[in-house]
Amino acid sequence: MDILSNLALGFQTAATSLNLGYCLIGVFLGTLIGVLPGLGPVATIAMLLPATFGLPPVTSLIMLSGIYYGAQYGGSTTAILINLPGESSSVITALDGYAMARKGRAGVALATAAIGSFFAGTVATLLLALAAPPLAQVALKFGPPEYFSLMVLGLSASVVLAHGSLLRALGMIVLGLLLGVVGTDANSAVQRFTFNIPELADGIGFVTVAMGLFGVGEIIRNLENECDRSVFVSKVSSLMPSREDWKRMVGPILRGTALGSALGILPGGGAMLSSFAAYSVEKKISRRSWEFGKGAIEGVAAPESANNAGAQTSFIPMLTLGIPSNPVMALMIGALIIQGIQPGPAVMTQQPALFWGLIVSMWIGNFFLILLNLPLVGMWAKILTIPYHILFPGIMVFCAIGVFSLNNTSFDVYLMALFGVLGYVFAKLKCEPAPMLLGFILGPMMEENLRRSLTLSRGDPLIFLRSPISVTMLIIALLALLLVLLPSFRKTREEAFVDED
């Protein structure tokens, strides 16, 4: 079968000592930043992007994606041991994971999270290998109108799935699209909104924006209420779940994996939404729903499987369509472009080694993560004791140097400071920065595809309704937005995020 030879090619690529080494570095760093609260994968990947310039494309992608899914593993450790989410996607794990830890079952909770994540990671990797080629085939037939409608669909889905106010999420997207327009117009070579600053001629750097919003802005927010962290369990013993535990975790892991895989593909979905949704599903269908929040193993197994599955399937739209579904994927696209590879459906046929090598590396990475996390949990627990006031100045330094080294200009560092302030203001106004970042990366692509479509149709906007694929996507986008306005759906949507604070 075709897929077997493809996977073989993937193994050949991923199993070189260079790629294995960088995969290990990636998942190690991912676990590390996952464990440390206040430093997320977006800021970390943005910081390390310049360091990957010199690597071969596949190696650089393998390492960067390792950071993303590695962070999902690390985040659960923090959630279980100190009741603080290391990652936003583990917020929900803290509820039952920490309760289990207090009952002396921290080891079992950690093992459950790791087993669930590994299983979900394996399934999601397979799914990626199976679903990506046919999707890319379809995408190859896409013309400018289809791409434009696809992006409209993606952006409206990210509004629906964002939490908080819809209106403000919409505003953030449009603001992001507008900021994406800054720079030289591709068609007329007019410098738009650049204030004649030469550094802005190529547009605002995506990494600079991401680092400002998610790195600096987050630090300022964390300084608002510094609280003491105390590790509840200094020694974790008895990792092995009992027979009863195994029985109870099978269902949640399966359902979590399925739900996470599905939600991960959606724009704006990814790891966080998956874990929230999986938790509320389990709580609804469980016969022991009263136990949730008091140390139910289902409450650890389901969200942890879901967030890992979601993290992995969110690569599908990025790899097949060249469209990011979340900020991390947008950074991956940035990494591809830096390496001189145009993201899109052609990547699979033109760079099969890169595509399949990356997929296989994810499975290998998941295996590394099990090895890294369970036996070494004591070490991670130690790292947790590093207080935030020691940590954040270091993060500041790495952000600043990372941004500086992008183009070796201090202008980008000034810009990062500006976006840091903006990031904090947005956080205070409860405006999600993620939709803005999506808009920012899609802005230039949308403009280009809109322009091409309208040129094709001689200025007739009805071209978007003539192609069946395009019109279907627009209808789904419209339905999604209308759905949100329904009171009953609104309530469910709010419920899904209710346990967050």
Add this chain to the structure above:
Amino acid sequence: MRLSVRDPADFWSGLLFLACALAFLWIGRNYDFGSPLRMGPSFFPVVLSVVLATIGLAALVRSFVVVGEPIGGFTVKGLLLVTLGTLLFALLIERAGVVVAVSAITLVSAYASVKFTWKQGITMALLLSAFCALVFVYGLGVPMPILGSWFVD
């Protein structure tokens, strides 16, 4: 009934959106709009600005109608010091070099924490500047001077 802001988050984000939209319209007022057939450089931004302004207005109106949560206090100290540290780094990196710039951003931002002590701050600054000089300048070859133009002719 008195007219008052009931949802400050909506109010301020509405204002922010509106201000951004107007700024984009104003700055881009001289770019060519073109036509749908031949979109000029300002076609897309103008359309977006109008949409953003509408959203901003809607949020403003809503802020007087629907009750929302208060915004909560700003951490002025954290905001100012972290921003100042970043700006100092940008200012100093080429002129004074890695050691001074890294020490500046470390000390200034660390000072924002309530748990700051000078002993820890100075230790961190020394360790971080040594680390950055070794790893980024010597190791990764980022073109930053160890000591900048202020110290070396």
